[in-house]
Amino acid sequence: MTTPEWAPEHEATPELASALIGRRFPELRGAPVERLATGWDNTVFLVGGDWVFRFPRRRMAIGGVEREIAVLPVLAPRLPLPVPVPRFVGGPSDDFPWPFWGARRIPGRELADVRPPDGDRVVLAAETGAFLRALHDPALAREAGKGLPVDPMGRADPAERASRTHGRLDAIAARGVWERDPAVGEFLAAAQGWAAPGGEPVLVHGDLHVRHLLLTPGGRAAGVIDWGDVCLGAPAVDLSLAYAGFEGAAREAFLAEYGPVPGEQEAAARTLALNLSATLAEYAASTGREALLAETIAGIGRALS
Incomplete structure (x- = not known):
């Protein structure tokens, strides 16, 4: 059976996301973590009801994550609609091999x-x-x-x-x-x-x-x-x-x-x-x-x- 293109190579679970976020960002330690959405390249979690964290699902998405972290803070004040602005940035670790980031939730x-x-x-x-x-x-x-x-x-x-x-x-x-x-x-x-x-x-x-x-x-x-x-x-x-x-x-x-x-x-x-x-x-x-x-x-x- 052919593996779908959108199948994850490494997928964060809510439990793993909670551990990684709590370890790196003490102000979010213990905040509830729930899966918000999945796509081809990222798994997205809602943390504490206010923050959205993106974790790559495939290695090819890493470059995009890095570009988001670098570019979105520059774009946000120049655009007439809200876009995510990374506030929390986590690096690779033994538990999760790729970078991830979190931004304030855009309701919608x-x-x-x-x-x-x-x-x-x-x-x-x-x-x-x-x-x-x-x-x-x-x-x-x-x-x-x-x-x-x-x-x-x-x-x-x-x-x-x-x-x-x-x-x-x-x-x-x-x-x-x-x-x-x-x-x-x-x-x-x-x-x-x-x-x-x-x-x-x-x-x-x-x-x-x-x-x-x-x-x-x-x-x-x-x-x-x-x-x-x-x-x-x-x-x-x-x-x-x-x-x-x-x-x-x-x-x-x-x-x-x-x-x-x-x-x-x-x-x-x-x-x-x-x-x-x-x-x-x-x-x-x-x-x-x-x-x-x-x-x-x-x-x-x-x-x-």
Whole structure:
């Protein structure tokens, strides 16, 4: 049996997290620790109701953890939405071989869990567009981007992303959770002939999708989390959310706040929107995450709308 890509190489338990945190940070010793979320690369714990700690699950996530620790304190005061700011930083030990960190909790629920109707996403989309306009400011890349890799995952390359998407779509079609759409196949076939957008790279979140945008109870933007893929890259790397998460009036509101998106950026963003939506749909179907599955299947349709 093939091991899933998201299987942990080393996973912290609440008991281990409590011991590590209490040993390093006396002010949190004895605070209750509960598992808050898991992803491909990190296990996340809520500590004392106020602090969120991220522990890597895979060795390949270590570089991202180190970049978060270095970059997020610089980004936070420059952005219009809250982002995590590491307050507690722990190094490797005999009990846990990798670095980990904790930040004050940003209250909110993942967009993928809330799943507001598309017509109720207009204000949220506008707030997200304004956030990305600030993040993609070239001056911010010059200030905070030193030492960051340039799109190491090739996410702005439509040909690369399109080639990676076919297998994901095959997997979810085989599971019976997605019905094949000829328009998607035609788009991906065309995308395999497109070049990556040119221009000076900006600072990008790197993995901005429907799990990483948090919402308030009223459906407004509460914050942006999980910055392990922060890097320099084409704006399209983050603009994929405009095409996977919003359509119609909501997308118009996003673009009104963000500004014009050149055709080559839009093409790359739509391709990545398909790729991320299909990848997350496969993950959701495999792990029983029904809300995420419904949101990402809808994202495949939005990407071409």
